[in-house]
Amino acid sequence: xxxxxxxxxxxxxxxxxxxxxxxxxxxxxxxxxxxxxxxxxxxxxxxxxxxxxxxxxxxxxxxxxxxxxxxxxxxxxxxxxxxxxxxxxxxxxxxxxxxxxxxxxxxxxxxxxxxxxxxxxxxxxxxxxxxxxxxxxxxxxxxxxxxxxxxxxxxxxxxxxxxxxxxxxxxxxxxxxxxxxxxxxxxxxxxxxxxxxxxxxxxxxxxxxxxxxxxxxxxxxxxxxxxxxxxxxxxxxxxxxxxxxxxxx
Amino acid sequence: xxxxxxxxxxxxxxxxxxxxxxxxxxxxxxxxxxxxxxxxxxxxxxxxxxxxxxxxxxxxxxxxxxxxxxxxxxxxxxxxxxxxxxxxxxxxxxxxxxxxxxxxxxxxxxxxxxxxxxxxxxxxxxxxxxxxxxxxxxxxxxxxxxxxxxxxxxxxxxxxxxxxxxxxxxxxxxxxxxxxxxxxxxxxxxxxxxxxxxxxxxxxxxxxxxxxxxxxxxxxxxxxxxxxxxxxxxxxxxxxxxxxxxxxxxxxxxxxxxxxxxxxxxxxxxxxxxxxxxxxxxxxxxxxxxxxxxxxxxxxxxxxxxxxxxxxxxxxxxxxxxxxxxxxxxxxxxxxxxxxxxxxxxxxxxxxxxxxxxxxxxxxxxxxxxxxxxxxxxxxxxxxxxxxxxxxxxxxxxxxxxxxxxxxxxxxxxxxxxxxxxxxxxxxxxxxxxxxxxxxxxxxxxxxxxxxxxxxxxxxxxxxxxxxxxxxxxxxxxxxxxxxxxxxxxxxxxxxxxxxxxxxxxxxxxxxxxxxxxxxxxxxxxxxxxxxxxxxxxxxxxxxxxxxxxxxxxxxxxxxxxxxxxxxx
Numbered sequence: 001x002x003x004x005x006x007x008x009x010x011x012x013x014x015x016x017x018x019x020x021x022x023x024x025x026x027x028x029x030x031x032x033x034x035x036x037x038x039x040x041x042x043x044x045x046x047x048x049x050x051x052x053x054x055x056x057x058x059x060x061x062x063x064x065x066x067x068x069x070x071x072x073x074x075x076x077x078x079x080x081x082x083x084x085x086x087x088x089x090x091x092x093x094x095x096x097x098x099x100x101x102x103x104x105x106x107x108x109x110x111x112x113x114x115x116x117x118x119x120x121x122x123x124x125x126x127x128x129x130x131x132x133x134x135x136x137x138x139x140x141x142x143x144x145x146x147x148x149x150x151x152x153x154x155x156x157x158x159x160x161x162x163x164x165x166x167x168x169x170x171x172x173x174x175x176x177x178x179x180x181x182x183x184x185x186x187x188x189x190x191x192x193x194x195x196x197x198x199x200x201x202x203x204x205x206x207x208x209x210x211x212x213x214x215x216x217x218x219x220x221x222x223x224x225x226x227x228x229x230x231x232x233x234x235x236x237x238x239x240x241x242x243x244x245x246x247x248x249x
Numbered sequence: 250x251x252x253x254x255x256x257x258x259x260x261x262x263x264x265x266x267x268x269x270x271x272x273x274x275x276x277x278x279x280x281x282x283x284x285x286x287x288x289x290x291x292x293x294x295x296x297x298x299x300x301x302x303x304x305x306x307x308x309x310x311x312x313x314x315x316x317x318x319x320x321x322x323x324x325x326x327x328x329x330x331x332x333x334x335x336x337x338x339x340x341x342x343x344x345x346x347x348x349x350x351x352x353x354x355x356x357x358x359x360x361x362x363x364x365x366x367x368x369x370x371x372x373x374x375x376x377x378x379x380x381x382x383x384x385x386x387x388x389x390x391x392x393x394x395x396x397x398x399x400x401x402x403x404x405x406x407x408x409x410x411x412x413x414x415x416x417x418x419x420x421x422x423x424x425x426x427x428x429x430x431x432x433x434x435x436x437x438x439x440x441x442x443x444x445x446x447x448x449x450x451x452x453x454x455x456x457x458x459x460x461x462x463x464x465x466x467x468x469x470x471x472x473x474x475x476x477x478x479x480x481x482x483x484x485x486x487x488x489x490x491x492x493x494x495x496x497x498x499x500x501x502x503x504x505x506x507x508x509x510x511x512x513x514x515x516x517x518x519x520x521x522x523x524x525x526x527x528x529x530x531x532x533x534x535x536x537x538x539x540x541x542x543x544x545x546x547x548x549x550x551x552x553x554x555x556x557x558x559x560x561x562x563x564x565x566x567x568x569x570x571x572x573x574x575x576x577x578x579x580x581x582x583x584x585x586x587x588x589x590x591x592x593x594x595x596x597x598x599x600x601x602x603x604x605x606x607x608x609x610x611x612x613x614x615x616x617x618x619x620x621x622x623x624x625x626x627x628x629x630x631x632x633x634x635x636x637x638x639x640x641x642x643x644x645x646x647x648x649x650x651x652x653x654x655x656x657x658x659x660x661x662x663x664x665x666x667x668x669x670x671x672x673x674x675x676x677x678x679x680x681x682x683x684x685x686x687x688x689x690x691x692x693x694x695x696x697x698x699x700x701x702x703x704x705x706x707x708x709x710x711x712x713x714x715x716x717x718x719x720x721x722x723x724x725x726x727x728x729x730x731x732x733x734x735x736x737x738x739x740x741x742x743x744x745x746x747x748x749x750x751x752x753x754x755x756x757x758x759x760x761x762x763x764x765x766x767x768x769x770x771x772x773x774x775x776x777x778x779x780x781x782x783x784x785x786x787x788x789x790x791x792x793x794x795x796x797x798x799x800x801x802x803x804x805x806x807x808x809x810x811x812x813x814x815x816x817x818x
Contacts (some may be wrong), residue, residue, distance in 0.1 A: 019669045026666050038777060040464055050667040057666050083577055083598065084664030125678045129686055136694040143698065146813065159720060171678065199336050223329070 014083050015041055019051065026058055029098075033070040034058045039243045047118050049079035054087065065092055066181030066203040067244070070235045071177065077238065092173065096204040110170075117171030118239075131161030170183050171239070178212075178219070178234040180205045181244075187227035187232065191216035204207050277302040278336065281370035283346070290351045292378050292423055292500060295323070297372070299341045301330075302363035308342065311358035317484070318357060319345040319426040345426050346375040347500065348485060364478065387455070388415045388422055392504035393430060395468070399511045399666050401434075402524035402610055403559040404619040405589065406468045406510060410481065413459035416451060421488040422501060430506050431686040436469040436558045437583055438589050467589045469556035470512035478508040491571040493667040514682045515617055515688075519624050522615045523563040527555015527591075529612035531627035533565070535599075538635040542668055544574065547632070551614065557582060557591035565612050566599070603785070604638045616677075715739055715805040720796045728794040732801050733780035733791035753777035769807050776800050 022037035038055040056071030069092055075085035117124055138154025141147070180201045188195040191214075201207065206227070207219040216228050235244060276616070284295040296318070310318060317562075324343035329336055348354060353517040354377055359370035390632050410430075414422050450463045470476050472689065483503040495638055514528070531551045539545040551560055557580045566573045576595040583590045601607065613626040681699055715735060722731030737751075740760060751759065757774030 016669065023668065042739050048669070049281075055664040057663065060663060066619060083596075084667060088663050120679055125683050129683060132687055133690050136690050140479075140694050141698055146810075161687075165683070167679070168683070 001220060015044070015046060023054065026054060031061045032060070042053060042139050042241055042243050045241075046072075047078060047121065047239075049075040049085065052078070052241070053082060053088070057087070060088070065096060066179055067235060068092055068236055069096075069204045070179045070181070071239045073177070074241055076116055080111050080115075093204060096117045096202065098202075098204050099121070099246065112116045113167065114171045121168065124168050128161045128164035128168065131157045131159075131164065133157070133161075135161060148187075175236055175238045176209050177237040178207050178209050178217070178227075179237060180207065180234045182233050185229055187219065187225075187229050189227060191218070191228045193230075195228065199225060201229070206237075209236065211237075257569065259593065262361050266803050276364060279308075279359070279361050279363070279370050280366040281356065281373055283356055283373060283375045284343075286447045287376040287378070288348060290348055290379050293345050293347045293484075294360075294375060296344045296346050297341070297357055298359055298361070299339070300361045300368070301337055302368075303336075303338060304364050305338045305340045308359050309339075310344065311360075313355070313357040315349055315354040316357060317349060319484075320428045323426075332431070334419045347426075348375070351377045351379045353377075361585075387457075388420070388487050388784070389413065389479050389485065389503040390454070390459070391483055391503045391731040393481055393505045393508055395478070395508055395510060396638050398509070399513065400470060400525060401617070401619045402473050402512050402515055402623075403469050403524070403556045403617075405554070405556060406470075406526070408432075408468050408478065409464050410464050410505075412462040412483065413452070413454060414462070416458045416460045419489060422485050423488070424483065424485045426482075426484040428484075428507075429556040430481040432468055432476075433479070434471055434474075434476040434512075435478070435510075436471050438467040438469075451699040453761040468510070469559065469604060470510060471559075473512050473514035476510045476512055478506055478671050479511065480504050480506045516622070516624075518617075519615055521564055521612055522617070522624065524553075524559045524561040525555060525614075526559055526619060527553055527558075527616065529553035529555060529614070529616045529622070529627065530617060531629060533611055533629045533632065535609070535632040535634055537633075537732045538637065539601055542600055542602060543571075544667075545634075546706055547597045547609075548594040549576075549597070549629075549704060550592065551595075551613070551616075552590070553590040554585070555616075556592055557589075559595050560591075560616075562595060563612075563614055564608070565614070566597070570601065570603040570610070571609070572602065574600075577759070587669050588748070593798045601634070601636045604636045606637055607634050608632070609634060682716035715802060719802055723798055727784060728789075729780045729797060730785040732797050733777050733784075734793070736773060736776060736780075736801045736804055740808055753781060765808075765811055770810065772800075773804050773808075776804055 018037050022041070024032045025031075025034035035055065035058045038051060039051060041051055044057065045117055052075035056068040057076065059065070059068035059071060069089060072085045072089040072092070075082050076089065129200075134141065135154045135156070135158025138150045138157060140154075142150030149178050158188045180203055183203050183245060184195045185201045187201060189198050201221070205221070207221055210218040210220055210226070212218070214233065215231050217231050217234075218226065219229050219234075220226050230243075236242070278301055284297055284353075287293045296310075300308065305734060322347050324341070326339070326341040328339050330339055331337070346356070353374050356375060356673050357375045358368055392411040392413075393413070393753075394409045396409075400406055422631065422715075447460050449460065452459055468478070481504060485501045485502070486497045487501045489499070529551050530553055531535045531549065533549045549563070549565065562576055562578070563778045574596040574597065578596070579594045581592040583592075601609075609632040610628040611632060611653050613628050615624055615626050617623070618625050661738040670776050718735045718738075719732065720727055722735050725731040737756065740756065753774050756777055760770035760773060776797070779800075783793060
């Protein structure tokens with residue numbers, strides 16, 4: 001528990017420094033350095049709307065428009081009211097002639113719960129850990145001292161910990177939306193380049209992932225067209241909030 | 250005879266064409282045909298257009314002196330196909346045409362842009378024969394009435410449109426096309442149906458019964474001068490019923506307008522005029538606190554009766570220590586009896602670069618009231634806001650608002666980067682670590698339990714029931730005696746009758762004989778003696794009684810634990 005708390009606090013302090021350095025690099029026009037710093041934060045699990053917004057901006061400045069769209073969508077997933085991200089996403093989609101083909105961020109209660117879990121993930125994880133550890137300590141102490149109330153309190157605390165862990169797991173269940181990040185991505189009738197091409201998708205177009213996990217993913221477009229696409233042609237909006245290795249496509 | 254032969258040949262052609270048309274086209278191109286291929290003067294026909302290809306644009310239909318073309322298509326189908334693996338769009342439209350004269354008439358020219366080329370349709374003709382009867386008169390009457398004919402620019406006018414349709418048993422009127430009125434130079438707000446919008450009732454006019462449909466809309470002149478509300482045209486078919494055979498449909502035409510409205514210019518505007526004309530109320534809201542350099546929303550809400558489109562972004566702030574971004578706007582319109590009530594919201598993202606308790610001056614909202622023909626001001630007052638020092642310190646803040654240096658890409662139109670907002674949201678505790686701890690804790694607990702730490706099973710202690718009994722004893726008439734009774738009952742097995750008759754000394758001896766801890770037996774013995782003394786002392790002492798009860802409870806607790814140990818030994 002202490003280790004987790006230390007990791008959280010130390011990680012947050014180091015993250016602040018990295019973020020500020022990235023922001024300075026971004027302001028000074030060192031976009032590659034800024035992107036690398038922001039990507040480092042994302043790889044470490046950082047999931048704040050400002051981080052994704054700024055990373056999207058840097059990607060757009062580097063000409064990686066598809067990846068920029070992914071980052072702005074992530075920022076809006078976490079904070080739908082972040083209007084700079086909304087404006088930039090709209091502007092970017094207009095540049096790619098995709099305006100009007102996007103849906104607004106989902107607004108159901110489960111989405112609100114996921115957003116809450118993303119925003120407060122450290123608090124949730126630390127509370128879950130605290131509840132779980134305290135619960136077991138109380139259970140052991142209750143058994144030793146024959147105290148029924150300790151048992152009950154310990155059980156409740158452990159259940160709270162499990163519940164919060166379940167919320168965290170629910171919030172980080174893999175997302176189903178992905179965005180094409182290359183100029184033109186071929187969608188095949190089957191998983192493999194030897195399969196005939198059904199149609200093509202342009203950079204920035206959103207698809208729904210039906211199956212994925214390997215080198216090929218079966219996708220569905222807004223017009224309910226289905227096909228298989230190479231996984232490295234697109235990036236999942238999230239979660240998990242991953243970034244590609246090695247820069248541009 | 251000639252007419253019959255012509256009709257026969259056309260029907261054969263039409264049947265052949267229809268058979269071909271049932272199957273959608275599978276090749277890139279444009280097809281145009283009419284349905285039916287022959288029509289009576291006074292009747293109508295459909296002009297069908299089908300375009301197939303990549304990136305099909307809506308078609309252009311040329312002007313024709315021989316036909317009146319419906320302003321909007323009556324049918325639209327859009328889809329995609331893959332005849333040979335290639336993805337093609339298919340756009341199929343139908344427009345209604347009313348021939349204006351008899352004869353063999355050429356259909357209006359049709360062209361459509363498919364991809365980067367313009368495709369023109371083939372020349373197509375239709376046979377229009379003289380109708381036996383002339384169009385019906387006064388079956389439909391249209392009227393347009395403006396609330397005023399002279400207003401200020403952006404001042405609202407209610408335009409009432411009435412449509413009278415003859416209501417008779419043997420007559421049925423079907424609308425085929427309605428167009429206009431076009432209101433160029435006006436901003437138009439349709440009032441919703443049902444409230445102040447469309448009404449439907451029976452009225453008498455010129456000795457005949459009509460069904461009256463009435464609708465209202467708001468017109469706001471967008472520029473000064475004489476503006477025109479164009480013609481409102483109705484086109485339909487009247488079916489006469491009740492005869493021995495089905496009657497021929499007869500064309501019905503009606504029109505109203507045009508109308509002229511004079512829009513007066515506004516007087517010379519004061520500085521800060523936003524363009525709002527009407528009767529408005531303005532309010533501004535800001536959060537009570539903010540962080541230096543982090544944008545917060547200042548929300549201006551303008552509500553009242555007037556044209557929402559004319560309300561421009563007001564210049565409310567003139568601050569050297571704040572960065573005010575262009576606002577995001579939202580408009581709500583609601584129909585009310587005297588026009589439309591508009592509510593426009595401006596959300597200004599404002600980043601304050603100073604820290605401390607600040608008073609933000611706000612300029613008044615200026616609008617023109619057409620009733621008084623004067624400019625009015627709605628005071629907005631200063632805003633008070635507590636600004637905390639920003640994260641990252643002045644260096645980051647300065648960098649955030651400084652002009653970017655280096656090789657700047659074309660990022661015009663994009664919102665700039667944001668400073669970080671919350672420290673602990675930065676890097677989370679790794680999920681794997683959380684899972685490892687979750688798995689490890691029960692194992693550690695089990696090991697702790699199995700490594701020789703005595704585990705005592707939980708049994709229901711009588712301690713809690715003793716608490717209640719002790720409370721009852723304190724409330725009784727002889728508390729000391731009652732407390733001693735409670736201790737005796739818990740010290741011996743339940744239901745032992747002899748326990749009540751023993752003296753304190755005998756109780757101690759008996760407990761020691763039953764292998765109870767000597768110290769505990771002595772403690773109980775002393776407690777019972779104290780109870781007896783207190784009982785015979787004569788005077789009641791509440792503090793002493795509570796102390797006896799506490800000691801009694803402590804003894805009972807120890808006795809219970811002794812019993813559990815003995816049971817599981």
